[in-house]
Amino acid sequence: MSALPNRDRQAERREATRREIVEAAWEIARRDGLGAVTLREVAAMIGMRSPSLYSHFESKNAIYDAMFGDAWTGYLAEATEAAKTLPDDPRAALEAIAEHFFDFSVADLARYQLMNQRSIPGFVPSEGAYAPSVETMALLHRTMRTIGITDEADIDLFLAITGGLVDCQLANDHGGDRWRRLLPRAIEMYADNVWRQS
Amino acid sequence: MSALPNRDRQAERREATRREIVEAAWEIARRDGLGAVTLREVAAMIGMRSPSLYSHFESKNAIYDAMFGDAWTGYLAEATEAAKTLPDDPRAALEAIAEHFFDFSVADLARYQLMNQRSIPGFVPSEGAYAPSVETMALLHRTMRTIGITDEADIDLFLAITGGLVDCQLANDHGGDRWRRLLPRAIEMYADNVWRQS
DNA sequence: GTCTATACTGTGATAGAC
DNA sequence: GTCTATCACAGTATAGAC
Numbered sequence: 002m003s004a005l006p007n008r009d010r011q012a013e014r015r016e017a018t019r020r021e022i023v024e025a026a027w028e029i030a031r032r033d034g035l036g037a038v039t040l041r042e043v044a045a046m047i048g049m050r051s052p053s054l055y056s057h058f059e060s061k062n063a064i065y066d067a068m069f070g071d072a073w074t075g076y077l078a079e080a081t082e083a084a085k086t087l088p089d090d091p092r093a094a095l096e097a098i099a100e101h102f103f104d105f106s107v108a109d110l111a112r113y114q115l116m117n118q119r120s121i122p123g124f125v126p127s128e129g130a131y132a133p134s135v136e137t138m139a140l141l142h143r144t145m146r147t148i149g150i151t152d153e154a155d156i157d158l159f160l161a162i163t164g165g166l167v168d169c170q171l172a173n174d175h176g177g178d179r180w181r182r183l184l185p186r187a188i189e190m191y192a193d194n195v196w197r198q199s
Numbered sequence: 200m201s202a203l204p205n206r207d208r209q210a211e212r213r214e215a216t217r218r219e220i221v222e223a224a225w226e227i228a229r230r231d232g233l234g235a236v237t238l239r240e241v242a243a244m245i246g247m248r249s250p251s252l253y254s255h256f257e258s259k260n261a262i263y264d265a266m267f268g269d270a271w272t273g274y275l276a277e278a279t280e281a282a283k284t285l286p287d288d289p290r291a292a293l294e295a296i297a298e299h300f301f302d303f304s305v306a307d308l309a310r311y312q313l314m315n316q317r318s319i320p321g322f323v324p325s326e327g328a329y330a331p332s333v334e335t336m337a338l339l340h341r342t343m344r345t346i347g348i349t350d351e352a353d354i355d356l357f358l359a360i361t362g363g364l365v366d367c368q369l370a371n372d373h374g375g376d377r378w379r380r381l382l383p384r385a386i387e388m389y390a391d392n393v394w395r396q397s
Numbered sequence: 398g399t400c401t402a403t404a405c406t407g408t409g410a411t412a413g414a415c
Numbered sequence: 416g417t418c419t420a421t422c423a424c425a426g427t428a429t430a431g432a433c
Contacts, residue, residue, distance in 0.1 A: 011398080018399090036320020040426065052427075053400050061426065117370070118316055122234020157367065158381050158388075165363020169355065172315070183356050190356075190392035194384070197391075216416095238409065250410080251417050259409060 019057050021047045023067050030068070030111040035120055038064075062124050065115065070130035072116045076105055077137045084144050091148045091196075096188045098144065099163045103184055106167045113171065117164070155195050162187050217255050219245045221265050228266070228309040233318050236262075260322050263313065268328035270314045274303055275335045282342050289346045289394075294386045296342065297361045301382055304365045311369065315362070353393050360385050 025046040029038045040051040040061055058064050083101050087094040106113045114120040116134075126134075145156055166187060170180040223244040227236045238249040238259055256262050281299050285292040304311045312318040314332075324332075343354055364385060368378040 015398090034320060039424090041424090050401060051425095052402085052429090055427075056399050114317070118318075119312070119370070120316075120318060120320075122232060122318075154381060154384075157378060158385060161363035161367045161378060161381065161385070162360055163363070164366055165359035165361070168362055168366060169359045172317070180355060180359060183352060183359065186352075186392070187356060187359070190388055193391065193395075194388035237407085239407085248418065249408095250412095250419085253410075254416050 015057070018047075019067070022054060022057055022064060023071060026064050026068060027071075027111075030115075031109065035111045035114050062121075065121055065124050066127050066130045069115055069126045070133060072112045073130075073133035073137060076102075076116070077133045077140065079105060080137060080140055084140065087144070087147075092188065092192045094144075094148050095159070095192060096185055098141075099159075099184055099188050102163055103167055103170075103181060107170055107181070110171060110175070113167070117167075150195060158194075159191060162191055213255070216245075217265070220252060220255055220262060221269060224262050224266060225269075225309075228313075229307065233309045233312050260319070263319055263322050264325050264328045267313055267324045268331060270310045271328075271331035271335060274300075274314070275331045275338065277303060278335060278338055282338065285342070285345075290386065290390045292342075292346050293357070293390060294383055296339075297357075297382055297386050300361055301365055301368075301379060305368055305379070308369055308373070311365070315365075348393060356392075357389060360389055 022043060025043045026038050028046070029042055038061075040054055043064070044051040044054055054064075058067070080098075080101065083097065087097055106117070142156065145151070145159070150156065150159075163184075166180045166184055170177070174180065220241060223241045224236050226244070227240055236259075238252055241262070242249040242252055252262075256265070278296075278299065281295070285295055304315070340354065343349070343357070348354060348357075361382075364378045364382055368375070372378065
């Protein structure tokens with residue numbers, strides 16, 4: 002359908018190869034940890050030599066960068082979908098948001114470390130890869146507004162509580178639910194505080 | 200005074216060299232980040248070649264291990280001291296504990312990453328280095344008991360809230376006080392929840 | 398444009414001389 | 416204990432085959 006069908010096919014092929022590389026990197030990261038990803042193994046998994054990766058990514062960190070963008074884009078998509086079916090009750094809505102973030106985070110340690118911790122020495126996400134993260138924050142602010150929370154400090158506190166529970170869960174009880182069980186209570190506590198005047 | 204003065208002097212000298220190595224590693228970690236520590240630079244800082252470090256530490260991770268033990272020993276010492284002069288008021292005591300932990304954490308990012316995050320790929324603290332961390336938890340439990348908090352879930356929630364604030368501060372507003380300012384309110388919120396029946 | 402072969406630098410780690 | 420020399424492996428640069 003395009004005026005330049007050849008270009009499109011090339012671009013598609015190129016994008017497909019980039020995806021292959023990133024998917025291979027995710028596989029290693031999930032299996033052996035984020036720091037265990039090596040260009041040689043990524044290349045071997047898709048039948049290449051490591052220098053060939055440089056035809057598609059300018060550095061190893063550029064691969065991490067694509068993974069970072071991937072992860073936040075995935076979360077943004079899920080959160081956008083979830084925002085459509087939030088409970089009407091403000092407290093139930095808060096809990097739904099927190100539980101969704103918690104379960105998403107805990108489902109993939111490597112992904113969480115890449116998204117929310119500075120786990121790779123020297124890696125700083127690019128502006129482009131950071132965009133879906135910023136967009137996710139914007140979505141959170143809009144959603145919180147519909148719940149009746151507009152004060153930025155209130156949102157900051159919500160983020161700290163939710164993130165703190167996730168961190169404790171992953172660091173001290175990986176695979177368990179010791180902190181997951183505290184989530185409803187934590188949200189109740191938070192809601193009591195935010196709406197303590199009314 | 201010893202029966203084997205020579206042995207003592209050797210042991211002292213050996214321990215002094217170990218300290219030199221660890222201090223050099225801390226200096227690099229604070230300046231360029233935890234992951235930027237290299238054996239060659241550590242060795243150069245104390246006038247050695249890198250292979251010589253292996254006479255004192257069996258691996259690079261063993262140096263990280265000593266640093267990990269260092270950091271928690273330092274915090275345990277401060278916390279033990281601080282526990283002696285806690286306010287009588289339970290809420291004020293809680294806030295003092297949380298503020299002390301927060302300020303200690305924020306004062307040194309590299310130290311915090313080593314103590315509380317899995318920032319070094321493949322590094323797992325040894326049992327010995329972990330001991331002061333366990334001891335710190337025991338101290339926290341004892342202190343919380345004097346405040347009137349005995350339920351383990353209550354303590355877990357306290358840890359999550361405090362740690363969450365620290366993480367947000369370091370990740371999103373390093374050097375600022377955006378989450379530090381929320382700490383008194385967060386502790387108030389927590390106390391309201393813990394003592395909501397009374 | 399895509400991939401390979403080769404090679405350079407820096408890393409943690411080891412072997413053996415002194 | 417500390418050195419020199421060296422290793423295996425990492426990320427990466429370059430030149431050239433197709």
